[in-house]
Amino acid sequence: MATTQPAAVDRPATIHDIAALCGVAASTVSRALSTPDRVNIRTRQRIEAAAAQLHYIPNSQAKALSSGRTGAVGVLVPDITNPFYFDLIRGTQLQLKAAGYTQLLVDTEESDEVEASAVEQLRKSADGIIVAASRLSDDALLAAAKKMPMVTINSDVSGVPAVLIDTPSATSQALDHLISLGHTRIAYMAGPVTSQSSTRRWSTLAGAAEERGVDVRSLGPFAPKKQSGAAAADAAVHSGVTACIAFNDLIAIGMLQRLRERGIRVPEDMSIVGCDDIFGADFCNPPLTTMASPIEQAGRVAVSMLLAQLNPLAGGGIRSRSLMPTHLTVRGSTGPAPIVQR
Amino acid sequence: MATTQPAAVDRPATIHDIAALCGVAASTVSRALSTPDRVNIRTRQRIEAAAAQLHYIPNSQAKALSSGRTGAVGVLVPDITNPFYFDLIRGTQLQLKAAGYTQLLVDTEESDEVEASAVEQLRKSADGIIVAASRLSDDALLAAAKKMPMVTINSDVSGVPAVLIDTPSATSQALDHLISLGHTRIAYMAGPVTSQSSTRRWSTLAGAAEERGVDVRSLGPFAPKKQSGAAAADAAVHSGVTACIAFNDLIAIGMLQRLRERGIRVPEDMSIVGCDDIFGADFCNPPLTTMASPIEQAGRVAVSMLLAQLNPLAGGGIRSRSLMPTHLTVRGSTGPAPIVQR
DNA sequence: TAGTCGATGACAACCGATTGCCAAATTTAT
């Protein structure tokens, strides 16, 4: 067998090999594979058979170079090791894969400069980008979005399609939850100053607190890492509040650890609310009351929105905003306010 | 100013634009940028200035196509959402970035087929790959390694460079730890059957148990996910052991949760040892005794080994094996064996 | 039977770089 096979060296097959094997031009092979209707069904079948026989795998570089489309989408996150992004990444990965795209994951290290250079880099090597929790200014983001298709997650900039996770509304729920437990002196443990989510959440919280007539102050900012929790815990204790709403679960969990070290009981002496319901929030000690949202779904939606931008053919107007619902998940880290006020 | 600038449209600049601006050939620009010595220092400076002025960014696709080198390295992990891989990924990412490479992260979904096809795919689009916790057979892995530069993590296949995390030796430590606490009936909660780490660890453990004359049995296999912990916990309880060594922390943490639900106290009624010291192992309830190793460093080492393969120029023989030390971290999930034997 | 049209496939330019080869320019040696 295999008498027809001319020179099956070890080098991967190209469309030229297929063309030679079938006695047609390379362009015909290209069309047969990408625009099947443009080619006679019988030649197409011959070509497909030859392709299979030679284990043909298209060279994505070459394809990208000549067509201008790379088949890749960049996904930028500030910190890969932050569990919050795991599900997000998984969501984008699954959805991109289903659509035949490749995911280029980039860790921007919580830095606006790294993020900007990554965007610039990706401009050549990706068809579009998804930017989670951008640290860029609104203007920079808008400028970037004009240069290449983009969807942001948790950045609300007019003119830039976005998936927003509705933590502000959940924050109000959290506040009501704490108020109903008798807390009146509450702290918000803020995230990075460059984080839009943090500032948005604080403004919502401050407004809600005023309406309800309770004392809510902002402490921080704190880096969104578990280690920052120690400083946050100390700040909270020192400020005399009885409950805290943390920027995210990482900080909240760090606080839990620190408070335990200091012998301060949660929730008896201090209630803690986190945000994101990350891996670990359900099994820490005590389990964390937190604001949960469908993160993986947020990733999928972001991909859908981006792909709609890339292939405008399919009907349906392009959504430019998508709000993901968020709800409060009550666990063991919140409880009645201590009776003895200090 | 900018009178010389001919047609600075919005399209990114190419070497041809630079060439035109400097009045030299495109090839000279290419050389000036990649082989500076091959070009007169004065023209080089002019070219560099022009490049900066035009915000030139080389097109990686084109570069890859003509040079054969992509400047990218594929990193394959079975499950992105498994916290164990976070630090690994971060390690590879940092080291690759430092060397000017791009990381292509792929989630192989715990499937050998997905893994195989990813390897095939990456053959064109990456210069080399790093495969963590491969689910491929030894033969398949060896065959793949012959086709392209590769470093595995936790796969011990002769002929394939590998970084091995020395959990077997730590497993013996864990066993001794449990024995010293008085345990004599111990279970190993096995991971996936296709996981080499799991089988290697079990054989080490079985050998050590025989030497020491204690009863260690293998239960499972269990998927390396937190949900599997429930089944694992029930199996352990049913088998009548007083201590368990779990394939990884995910299973161990899942067991902790399940045991708590069933009212079985840890460590009073049952001791649990995990493996990997993942995010969460220190703050679960009780904190998990586990086997820790420098995962991020493992990622860095894997990258170094791969880059040594890619650029054999630099002196120093290529290491083909690297063993990462592991140690037992004792926390609250292990304690003395219950006095009343059932 | 002549004329028209759609389907099909081949040719060739092109994407943006790299690189082998050669010629011109410059330096050095004689």
Place this chain on the structure above:
DNA sequence: ATAAATTTGGCAATCGGTTGTCATCGACTA
């Protein structure tokens, strides 16, 4: 001053596809 040895820079092929243009062919219409 001339020849030889080096630099230095340009031409053109190449990587592996995509895509616009055009010739060919058969079928259908008039």
